[in-house]
Amino acid sequence: MSRKTLTAVNPANDQVLGEHEMLDDAQLAEKLDQARSGYAEFRHLPLADRRQRLTALADLIDQHQREMAEIIAHEMGKPFHQGIAETQISSAIVRFYADNLESLLKPQSRQVEGAQKAEIVHDPMGAVLGVMPWNYPLYQVVRFAAPNLAGGNVCLLKHASNVPGCAKYITKLFHDAGFKEGTFTWLPIGSDKVEGIVHDPLVCGVTLTGSEDAGRAVAKIAGDAIKPSVLELGGIDPLIVLDDADVDKAVELAVNGRFDNTGQSCAASKRLIVERPMLERFTERLIDRVQTMRIGDPMDGDTEVGPMSRKDLRDDLHAQVQRAIKHGAQLETGGEVLDRPGAWYAPTVLTNVAPGNPAFDEELFGPVASVIVADDAEHAIELANNCRYGLGGTVVGQDVKRAEQVARRLEVGMSFVNRPTTPFAELPFGGVKESGYGREQSEYGFGAFLNVRTVYIAES
Template sequence: MSNKTLTATNPANDNVLNEYATLSKDDLARKLDQTRESYPAYSQLPLEERARRLNVLADLIDEHKEEMATLIAREMGKPYQQGLSETQISSSITRFYADNLDELMDPEPRDVEGAESAMIVKDPMGAVLGVMPWNYPLYQVVRFAAPNLAGGNVCLLKHASNVPGCAELITQLFHKAGFEEGVFTWLPIGAEMVESIINDPIVCGVTLTGSEEAGRKVAQQAGAALKPSVLELGGIDPLIVLDDAEIERAVDLAIAGRFDNTGQSCAASKRLIVDKSLAKDFTARLIEKVKQMRMDDPLVEGIDIGPMSRKDLRDDLHDQVQRAIKAGAKLECGGEIPDRAGAWYPPTVLSNVTQGNPAFSEELFGPVASVVIAENEDHAIQLANDCPYGLGSTVVSKDLERGERVARQLEAGMSFVNRPTTPFAQLPFGGVKGSGYGREQSEYGFGAFMNIRTVYVAKH
């Protein structure tokens, strides 16, 4: 066995929860051999059997939702009720692929000159490696695994090192549903082993959710191996409040979009771009509501904010806030590290954030809202698009046609009107620019690692 370990630490109090041995190179080789042996039979499994197992998995996720939500809270600090919500979206995604598998796999006929028949079919290609983050320990895994298992690929999971207990429980549920070792395989390893896995012949592609730096590295490794990749990276998503918006609703949407999961979401509403006619009232009401938010142990009922996932990330966030203030932003509330054990950071509001400020141009991955004032609608769009990322976006307006028109001008992979960026199984999830490429969920996620193959039969 390897002498290295993955350590799970409770970010609410710094207590070590458990340690998990990592795989040695020989262990990893055996896992990959087992994957190689399992793939041919699984790829030929009838669609109805794959769908049945996915439905069993969805049922198991629902049955173990309390256990999963508790473990997520203990390992990365997500408030318990939000963890339950994560299990719900995870089971719904799993059922989406089970319920729609026949349609997703149906050959698509094409009318082509000289053909007796011509069609497009989808074939599995091998093992997909998922390099997954800690902030949505279950949802992120399901998002990559469910469509690939539905399509006949097998899955290898390299989960974040600080949520090994979640990875273990997730794996148990997949195995219990019938996706046995070799079909769904957790690889407790460090990042240094990822490249060797990508280079293994059984691996047909890699999907990563994480930082831009990690994405560039994995994309380079996958490209060198001539294998496709899907990357979901960072975001500094805008929430635009137009001049006709109802302030109370806009504030509620901003709080939901910014502070869910203690602000630790790539698709969180990080820049609140507010028309100048509403900015004073919006900011005052936002501050009032943020000051009322409850920050406590994630297993305490009714809280709004838990600890951040790690102290080093908390300290990085605080440094960004301090730099933003030095650059001209105004600290309205929060912004001070509490004197207590754990990775705590209070919900924080920065106003007077302008272009060039760190709070405008850097991703603040935690409970910090940045208020930006727009002169008018066109200026709001310009501010929203002045960003190296393009993941999600939100527009708040009473006029739905206007909201849609503005939303369609935003440089993002996802645009929502009167709702924060929200994952739905039926809709593709992904970004543009520095937020990555490729899509997950929906039929687009289903085809990401399938061989989209032409079958042409000529007339006699």
């Protein structure tokens, strides 16, 4: 009987790029045994050696950014120049942990009654399983792997099934940097194997980026195994345009925040909430801008919108748009499947969107912007927070103090003023409500799967 395979298909033209054999049960068990041996060795690696390997990994990502961006473009359709940007934030995250390794792991002294010495230390605990999505194939992996490797844990990667070429190339980068098999291990498996891996005694926790349904399933598995989890799930991020905003700047921020990565981002600006005095000018210019967006080959440097990652996801999005229209949304531009091979969808603007409409209540994971009118700033905040998600949010306005006051009242994990939600190595990334829990990046993304241990030595 032939083994199951992971098949990569170019969403721009339906071309099959390659097939990668999945692990059978015996091979999976062997990989886990390698990780057991790898952890026993790696956890004792001197910090200077860990830092050297992290620095080498960051250097390799920078050196091979074009190759990585090309594989990403071919396997999931991200425009090449956006793939380059993905490699740049990825190497920045790795460097953050390389540069701050000693301070992150430095024992913290406490003055405690009766103690000759009292310290808080961070110890590795085993292997962390990362269940990663296709939309940012490198960044998401680095986001979970870099802090865990810095802390002495080893990493197991279960990547999305439609980007096996990305997973293979990423693994090579880690191995070439010195994080050998057993320290960083790609597991080409299906989601049906996740539960067994989480229950393996070696595994100390699991982190997932994906849908809320997948998050619920993984959280239940981790809870049953009494192991920690970190979840970064969906989002319907608001972008509030205040009545004093520069309209051209607001439109560009909205376009960048909504249509980057062809709209396939959890933290995309999906709901554009506009104060009524700005509505007509903003909407008119937004429609004009979206109608002139360059749709084309992801490898073309002028392309702004590529194909969606898969046809089934494109068809799901189109069905959501049609339901939104039936519930009263006005289609201003787009809203159609493009007649060409691949998973193409026209950049779309919907207006007359309000609570109760699918375009307001549901995550539309693709190139669709929903314009929502607010009577004033207070109403805009109410609309923004009327959401089961809480990942990121943006406020656009020329009075920065006023914009900041609005941004601070958003029920989200990340508030931005005059910039769409953007990852920075130095800032924590994560959400609240059904957008998940836990944080990645920065020092707050460091200790989720480390043992925070008390060491107390009594006075003699």
